[in-house]
Amino acid sequence: GCAKDSGAPSGGGNASGSECKLAPKPPAAAAGTTSSKAPEKADGSALKVGLAFDIGGRGDASFNDSAAAGVDKAIADLGVKKENVKELSAGPNEAESAKQTRLRQLAADGVNPIIAVGFAYADALKAVAPSFPNTKFAIVDATVEGATNVTPLVFAEEQGSFLSGVIAAYKSKKCNVGFVGGVETPLIQKFEAGYYQGAKAAAPDIKISKKYLTPAGDFTGFQDPAKGNAAAQGMVSGGSDVLYHAAGASGKGVFTAAKAAGVSAIGVDSDQYNQKTVEQEKDVIISSMLKRVDVAVFDYLLAVAKNDLSKMPKVFDFSVGGVGYSTSGGKIDADLQAVLEGYKAQIVSGQIKVSDKPTS
Amino acid sequence: MTTPTAAAEGGVGQPTGGACAVRLSGITKRFPGVIANSDVHLSVASGEVHALCGENGAGKSTLMKILYGMQNPDEGTIEVNGHEVHFKSPSDAIRAGIGMVHQHFMLADNLTVLENVVLGAESLHGIGAKARKRIAELSGPTGLNVSPDQAVEDLGVADRQRVEILKVLYRGAKIIILDEPTAVLVPQEVDELFDTLRGMKEQGYTFLFISHKLDEVRGIADSVTVIRRGTTVGTADPKKISSRQLAEMMVGSELPSPETRDSTVTDREVLVVDGVRLCSMGADRPVLDDISLTVRAGEVLGIAGVEGNGQTELVEAVMGMRKADAGHIRLGELDITGLGTLARREAGIGYVPEDRHRHGLLLTQPLWANRILGYQTRKPTAKGAWLDIEGAKADTRRIVEEFDVRTPGIEVAAAALSGGNQQKLVVGRELSGNPKLLIASHPTRGVDVGAQAVIWDQIRAARAAGLAVLLISADLDELIGLSDTIKVMLRGRLVADADPATVTPEQLGSAMTGAAGEGDEE
């Protein structure tokens, strides 16, 4: 006969394993090392803010959205006028000149500051910024050499991912975890690198498998849940029971695979536990590596409003709350949190240096 | 337009079988550029074999396609068994008991015999066992003995013809149109076909039979209607009228004859084919097996053979379009075995292909562009790597002039020319740049009598000037008339020689079908 598969997970693969032998926990952190800085006030009502999104634009439930959130916060807290915010977004496969033009259009309309979301804008900014010396630009995920009026908003993804690795190591029952990357770009490799080091730091003999869905240049890897799912399944059957993804929309496939196999997953960028499009799989999402583009964007707007960019951090890392981890879903219990804070403190203090290049 | 004078005394419709099976009145059909039929009147008594004659393009096929519902007339009415009918598509005609065997085979090669037969008539006996049974029953009268599951592509011409007829019978047609059914058959096969027809006639079938071959018409038909330039010239009783009279009715003038007068054969060898062998992948038997022949300057060597016995392959091998697996080909002193088609053309071979549309012309290109084809490396159409368009145009004008190609100008697309005129253009092109050897396969197929005459004359002239000609033709009269020597080809071999001076079409026919060969072995 043909029996309906109940939602019950069909066991996590055939390979077996046992809990990790964990490294000694780090010393508990002195409370409040991080970004609980008192909310500063400034008047942004005069600002005409421009947002040049990467493909997807507002609502992509990823870094575009996160940047948008930062602007929204500025509207709320800094009194930036909604009608003074102009948002344009890139189309897929558009020519370099299109990006330049988009930025020019904004600058020419007297928009200032202008925030370019995504490293794809790096070259365009390099070309455009000099011709608008009085306009303030910022770019997410990239630094533009030689352009003085461009503020880079780059993140220490490797630091955030480090903690994801720690979480994975602590949560894994088979001492075997996995990483699914969408497209094998240097940016995504930063996630992998941090994750690897974190996991190793927490459990030196842990097994870590990784898979990138497509190589650099083939960006379908961010848009193909089917492949994400396949890769995740592969890892599960290889014995991994905690999966961390940095695969954009393909990550949804990772979650579904995790749910089907009854293993845990770690989200990325924003707190995916509360994300609408994956709510069916939320219960397997034990945490998410937070990349606070919103924080960076807000801080930037704040600085612009105060007309003082000097204090902008070089890199948005733990010390400024540029990256972090989410605990929603309650899978991260207090002692694990303590551990995480401990590692965090060590990273902030520089005891632990997290490299942003994959070792392998 | 010619008024159907003959129609009066020709005595339309005192047919043998009484009631009219088909009556076409005032049928007119225009195509862009042509009036295929104008005010055609035709009545066919049931139970008779009614022949339809006329030169190419006279409008026979068109008229029949109209009767068969494939094309609808601009004017005129159709009556079948006394009732007026209006066919929107062949299915209507089929329903009215009309069947048609087309001039060009209408078979899907990759489909099986069964599929080809039941296609469109599935409602009769389905497409399964019952259909199979029915086909088996019908195979007898049509003389078809192949498995219904065989793909049509494996069948010979005669069998295909039979399948075509079987298709018609299967649909229970009582009125059967045969459009030039004998064009591809050898005399013996023609006789078999005619026996079949006579047998079926006894069972009350009515036939409309189209042919150029007047003796055939007189052999089988009870009455014959002649069409010229799209209109009926008249109807006559073939028993009472001579081929020549018929022909003159058709053409309205003296018949040209392909007879070559004095021999101009020299002993200078131009083409020497030596032990050429050609295998096609998949086939267990070589398509060309140890072919050796020699054509001398001033000689026309005719190859007789049922279509599909290797003539096409032989030509392609000589032209270098297919590489021979063994043997040598020499043109004069030059061994051309290893050369490509272009090199061979440059060495002095002219080529009139059997299918002008597929191999002879760039249909959408202007005439002058067609002149360049095959001569793209030579004067007057090219200078080195560059085309000489002016030269090409000038020489095209010459051809149009000399070969009397009926065209408003050399800028029109080849497609717009009539088949006959297209053919004249091709022959003209291939005879220019005075070649040593002309390969002419079916040089006058589907060409009207006027054009035929022009082409024959030109070939004779060139031959007199020392041209060697390798002639392939299904028209045995043409073959016998033009050739100095005839070789018979069967299943990829040259099986017999014949002397055109003495041989008759029937004798050739038996040799072509292998009857003679087997006869000899006993």
Next chain:
Amino acid sequence: MKLNLRSVVLPPVLAIAFAALLCGLALLVSGANPLTAFGTMVAEVGEGTAAVDIINGGATYYLIALAVAIGFQMKLFNIGVEGQYRIAAVVAMIVGGAVTLPPGLHALVIMLVAIVAGALYAAIPALLKAYRGVSEVISTIMLNAISLGIVAFLLKPEMFGVLRANSLTTGELPESAHVPGISFGAAGTVFGLGLLSVVAGVGYWVLMNRTRFGFELRASGESATAATAGGVNAKRMIIAAMLLSGAVAGLTALPELLGRDHTFTQNFPQGYGFSGIAIALLGRNHAGGIAFGALLWAFLDRSALALDNIGVPKEIVTIMQGAIVLSVVVAYEIVRRMQLAAEQRKVGQQLGTTSPPDDAAAGGKDQPAATSAGGGAA
């Protein structure tokens, strides 16, 4: 064939009008005002760098479309230009970065490398088709995908990749390899290699209409069988056409790369190939027509930004592009049929075998041969 102005110009105009209508409706549905939308699209051209961008974009599209057209001329569907130009670009930039040469010569070498690389990558489908009878449509589609892998492989840091601003590149080209553009100040700079398109265009026309090679190419396209009988070596033509097509495709990215970017980054735009196919169709494989198509395409691309700027969904542009292509080919098809019918009628009259051309309805009847490519493809 002789160019009858009406029959050449009318179809695209009608088609564009039709497409505009279609999109107008779509816009209405989405609650935007078509008139303002189209107004902006047109007005945009005058503003900022628009005009120059369109010319630059057009130049790029022109090259790739020519590449496609070379194949089309003999009914070879080189869908693979996409992969060919990417491979060519990467290889050329890598080599260009590696060698040191005097200005001018350096750029020249890079172009040469690009041409060779493009041709070589096109050689794979060429040989497969010529000797193994593999449909070039499928093989090139596969090779397009594979090209992504090869590019990624070459861009690996362990290979030739250089990390810059979070994306992998082939590294900066030295000054000597840059090709200066023609600057219009604020209005932007036209790529120096834009001229390449002009040269290529002229070369293409001459090659197709005045040389033996072009004739044989078109002959093979019109009727492979007739060409063979006419002494054209089919295999050779397939290979030659494919290689030439690949070579031209190889140049596609250079105007941008040598004129502006000076490096190939992993997020160099994809999809030029398919635009090229569409444009070649728009231009009916005719040097002039393709130029028009390329500019139109670039203009539409550009207007996407303008629409986005006034909050109109820019996807409308893609729809428009698709609609235009489809309606253009349809329009041309209809015109072609009417032409042949008319011509046959003319012949008929000249030969006196016919009545006055009273039946335009018979326009439907024509010869088997169709001018639009026959697609012996998949």
Next chain:
Amino acid sequence: MTTVISNPADGGAVPPAPRQSRKLPGWSKGLIWVAAVIAALSVASYMTGVAQLTATGTIQTALVLAIPILLAALGGLWAERAGVINIGLEGMMIMGTWGAAWAGYQWGPWVAVLAAAAFGAIGGLVHAVATVTFGVNHIVSGVAINLLGAGLTKYLSTLLFQPVSNNPRESPPVEKFDTYSMQPLSDWLADLENMQRVGLSDVAGVLRGLVTGISPLTMLALLLVPVSYLVLWRSRFGLRLRSCGENPTAAESLGVNVYLHKYFAVIISGALAGIGGAALLLTPGVHPGYLEGQTGGRGYIGLAAMIFGNWRPTGLLGGSALFGYADGLQLRSGGSTVMALFYAAVLVLFAGAVALVFMRKYFAAGITLLGAAVLYFIYWSVDEMPSQLSTYLPHMVTLVVLAVAAQRLRPPAANGDEYRRGRGH
């Protein structure tokens, strides 16, 4: 008569008439192939110690990845059997995904499938109008439709999805099909597989993959293969449809309405491609919803799979399976496993060579052996395929197979030709 007909000494003997040979029916060949492949895989997985080759999971993944391709390929089959080349499949597939998502999130999976079919069919209709009615070149029209499909869906999702999912490139989640397993067979096979016996466990693994966690859509897709065969080869409609692809003029002369049948074929083709699109978001494991760029060229792959399968249902099933398998394998377990696949390929080729020797096709056998040798050399010299390249393994495999098999392929005779009523000779 011999007075005039003289037989030249040599050529006298009349060569025998050709005889035709009976050959194996297609399905039996298919079975032999399947058996050979499974055998090769199990041996390979044993020799190379890569259990993944025949693991249930691999097969399941392969199935999930193969289904959209299979449906696209079926779409291609229908169109091309009627003589219409359809590289618009990609576009139709995209429209299918959109339609499925749009209907799915409102009315559930079954409606989603219907909507997908409908949307794909619309694409097919456009293609039919262009190619059949207006005689536009088929590839040209296909390219245009791919453009249109992409544009239209983007436009529509900004219009209709963004308000709901507040994401212009994504639909709200769609309710998915439940999956079913053949119990107790599935579990029993599981035990077999876990016994880790050579061959036995492998076969069990493969079979279990095919009977475990199957969604109705998957069943439907697999069912459509025999259905397509029956309809196309065993029904009146199918016969007429195929005749349009083989010789439309002949069909016309027998009263078949060629235009009508071509229209049907292309529309069905579109519908199938559309369902293929739906499979991308309704099969288990994948993201339940529309995502821009989700199809990622699967339409083209489908077309390749069909050609690969020689325009036959069983063949294209094999083609899609190969794609799904190769892709699944490299996704699940990367470059090293892929090399194991090379090993399997070597075995298959070797077996083929032996078979050819028995058929006395020595040349072909030699070539095959050579191929095997080359592959083995690669296997032996490369220990892991660069991830960048292994991603495109399926594409490379297709190229190789086409290069080997292309000349055997038999496309419909009139495939891609323009047909015009009343134009035939």
